[in-house]
Amino acid sequence: MSTPTKVLVVGPTGRTGGSVLDGLLDSSTNFEITTLVRQASVDKPEVKKFKDRGVTVVVGDLRGPKQDLVKILSGIDVVVSCIVAFDLGAEILLAEAAKEAGVKRFVPSSFQTPGPRGVMILADRKDEVLSAVQRLHLPWTLIDVGWWSNQIVPPLPSGRTKKFVLEHFSNIPGDGTVRNGFTDLRDVGKYVAKIIVDPRTLNKKVYAYTEVSTMNQVVDLMSELSGEEAIRDYLPAEKIQQAITEAQKDYEVEEKRQQATLILFINQYWQSWGVRGDNTPEAAEIFGYLDFKKLYPDVKGKTIKELFQGILDGSETPIKPFQL
Amino acid sequence: MSTPTKVLVVGPTGRTGGSVLDGLLDSSTNFEITTLVRQASVDKPEVKKFKDRGVTVVVGDLRGPKQDLVKILSGIDVVVSCIVAFDLGAEILLAEAAKEAGVKRFVPSSFQTPGPRGVMILADRKDEVLSAVQRLHLPWTLIDVGWWSNQIVPPLPSGRTKKFVLEHFSNIPGDGTVRNGFTDLRDVGKYVAKIIVDPRTLNKKVYAYTEVSTMNQVVDLMSELSGEEAIRDYLPAEKIQQAITEAQKDYEVEEKRQQATLILFINQYWQSWGVRGDNTPEAAEIFGYLDFKKLYPDVKGKTIKELFQGILDGSETPIKPFQL
Numbered sequence: 100m101s102t103p104t105k106v107l108v109v110g111p112t113g114r115t116g117g118s119v120l121d122g123l124l125d126s127s128t129n130f131e132i133t134t135l136v137r138q139a140s141v142d143k144p145e146v147k148k149f150k151d152r153g154v155t156v157v158v159g160d161l162r163g164p165k166q167d168l169v170k171i172l173s174g175i176d177v178v179v180s181c182i183v184a185f186d187l188g189a190e191i192l193l194a195e196a197a198k199e200a201g202v203k204r205f206v207p208s209s210f211q212t213p214g215p216r217g218v219m220i221l222a223d224r225k226d227e228v229l230s231a232v233q234r235l236h237l238p239w240t241l242i243d244v245g246w247w248s249n250q251i252v253p254p255l256p257s258g259r260t261k262k263f264v265l266e267h268f269s270n271i272p273g274d275g276t277v278r279n280g281f282t283d284l285r286d287v288g289k290y291v292a293k294i295i296v297d298p299r300t301l302n303k304k305v306y307a308y309t310e311v312s313t314m315n316q317v318v319d320l321m322s323e324l325s326g327e328e329a330i331r332d333y334l335p336a337e338k339i340q341q342a343i344t345e346a347q348k349d350y351e352v353e354e355k356r357q358q359a360t361l362i363l364f365i366n367q368y369w370q371s372w373g374v375r376g377d378n379t380p381e382a383a384e385i386f387g388y389l390d391f392k393k394l395y396p397d398v399k400g401k402t403i404k405e406l407f408q409g410i411l412d413g414s415e416t417p418i419k420p421f422q423l
Numbered sequence: 424m425s426t427p428t429k430v431l432v433v434g435p436t437g438r439t440g441g442s443v444l445d446g447l448l449d450s451s452t453n454f455e456i457t458t459l460v461r462q463a464s465v466d467k468p469e470v471k472k473f474k475d476r477g478v479t480v481v482v483g484d485l486r487g488p489k490q491d492l493v494k495i496l497s498g499i500d501v502v503v504s505c506i507v508a509f510d511l512g513a514e515i516l517l518a519e520a521a522k523e524a525g526v527k528r529f530v531p532s533s534f535q536t537p538g539p540r541g542v543m544i545l546a547d548r549k550d551e552v553l554s555a556v557q558r559l560h561l562p563w564t565l566i567d568v569g570w571w572s573n574q575i576v577p578p579l580p581s582g583r584t585k586k587f588v589l590e591h592f593s594n595i596p597g598d599g600t601v602r603n604g605f606t607d608l609r610d611v612g613k614y615v616a617k618i619i620v621d622p623r624t625l626n627k628k629v630y631a632y633t634e635v636s637t638m639n640q641v642v643d644l645m646s647e648l649s650g651e652e653a654i655r656d657y658l659p660a661e662k663i664q665q666a667i668t669e670a671q672k673d674y675e676v677e678e679k680r681q682q683a684t685l686i687l688f689i690n691q692y693w694q695s696w697g698v699r700g701d702n703t704p705e706a707a708e709i710f711g712y713l714d715f716k717k718l719y720p721d722v723k724g725k726t727i728k729e730l731f732q733g734i735l736d737g738s739e740t741p742i743k744p745f746q747l
Contacts, residue, residue, distance in 0.1 A: 215557035233539035
């Protein structure tokens with residue numbers, strides 16, 4: 100058997116982190132997997148589940164001291180960070196420790212829709228982390244995955260899809276004609292497992308997505324498969340812009356900042372992928388990404404049609420809801 | 424003969440712009456060359472020289488109106504911007520006009536040493552322009568060329584190299600042991616002519632350099648070739664940091680800003696290439712650049728040794744001095 104690639108995943112209890120661990124465990128590549136968790140998370144059932152499958156669980160604190168992180172990272176080939184957007188600052192210390200420990204590839208937390216600087220504060224924050232990684236001369240790979248197909252399940256008059264319709268996510272941004280790359284959350288890890296051992300992706304951004312569709316096509320598809328007229332709840336571009344403008348003002352007020360940040364995150368996502376069209380293979384190329392489909396033409400993910408059919412026939416389970 | 428590639432070069436009177444026009448004119452690729460100049464520059468001898476060699480000279484104003492720029496850019500395949508660092512803001516209107524005119528590749532003004540965000544305000548400003556280009560979904564190529572070998576000619580006790588020693592540039596930053604990619608200014612255009620017609624470089628950063636050396640090796644080489652002991656005037660890393668810290672304070676004061684900007688530009692360059700080691704093929708790879716030598720292994724530029732020999736035997740001419 101080949102020498103294993105030693106991967107450390109940070110943030111196993113999040114939705115992306117869970118998918119990444121599943122993807123590494125299911126991969127045919129010889130991975131030796133460690134996950135870094137906070138003391139508070141070590142007894143969570145999802146952590147135990149990974150431990151039972153052979154993942155080494157290490158307790159650590161991203162706030163340091165740095166030397167403790169260096170010790171944890173010693174011998175690790177690849178770090179995959181899946182920490183949530185509110186903790187991104189902690190990645191910089193992690194990257195410093197990774198550099199010191201001789202980590203060969205650092206994957207900062209991104210896993211979102213691609214975009215240029217200056218459209219989404221969330222993306223800009225992640226880009227600040229990437230800049231810090233580059234200042235350290237630490238090799239990296241950044242992975243974005245488009246928009247989760249699990250987040251675009253249209254409501255039906257009968258309520259049959261209700262369990263799968265995400266609160267705050269049932270709108271169609273813009274007029275629904277903009278193309279988008281979609282990926283099932285459960286496929287993120289499968290894609291990550293391919294990317295992180297590939298020399299072609301070192302020091303590159305990779306755009307991984309399963310299929311491209313417009314939101315109108317998505318709703319048409321659900322209507323066709325269900326035999327009902329799926330509900331179309333459009334959120335016009337001007338309303339999105341208005342929400343952003345207001346939240347940008349609130350953002351400047353200390354006590355309103357947390358709420359404003361959430362409003363910006365979601366509305367800037369909608370503006371970027373729903374109105375501007377940043378979440379397409381063509382746009383991603385202009386943002387400097389490699390295209391997953393060109394790198395791995397044989398790797399297939401779950402299509403929106405398969406997902407919707409599974410929801411309608413009762414074989415699908417919903418993804419975990421978003422938690423602050 | 425093949426269909427010509429229509430290139431428009433902005434800033435023909437600058438040092439990089441002049442090299443780019445020479446490189447396009449001397450190239451075996453079929454280029455149809457236009458240059459955009461300000462009314463004030465149209466009668467300059469260097470503009471007339473290019474006109475005599477078949478370059479179409481168009482007068483325009485980067486401050487707009489945009490529709491005039493759109494007209495100028497209609498039918499142009501590639502825009503190469505070589506405007507100086509103080510005018511970079513004007514590139515955004517130019518990029519908007521290029522998008523509207525259907526330009527296929529926009530090369531923003533960079534042509535410096537590579538680096539990550541957060542080290543040089545000059546590089547960060549250029550990165551802001553690139554972000555604006557990407558927000559427009561306008562295809563681009565960014566070209567950096569390392570440090571000009573013409574700017575590292577060591578002084579000799581006899582004064583034989585005096586004409587070639589650049590004011591403010593005779594120091595050796597740091598301890599002189601850091602590796603650097605160097606390019607003769609006159610080769611920049613030759614490299615640009617290869618890059619801008621290559622599909623592999625579309626939406627990519629390219630690091631073009633002729634050779635890698637340390638400053639100590641550069642001074643050793645001049646000593647060896649001249650038979651004199653070339654002068655070593657080290658500028659320690661701490662002094663560079665001190666100058667940066669002071670200039671950063673002055674930068675906040677309106678009336679001191681212009682002077683502080685110049686001090687930052689030069690000292691941050693020294694810190695980046697002379698101390699941090701950002702100007703190497705290995706670092707550039709981490710910043711996401713393609714390596715010119717891997718793309719075009721057969722293209723050769725003038726080496727430092729050839730340049731120094733030419734200086735010593737009297738066959739070389741100095742490059743134009745920097746002008747504000």
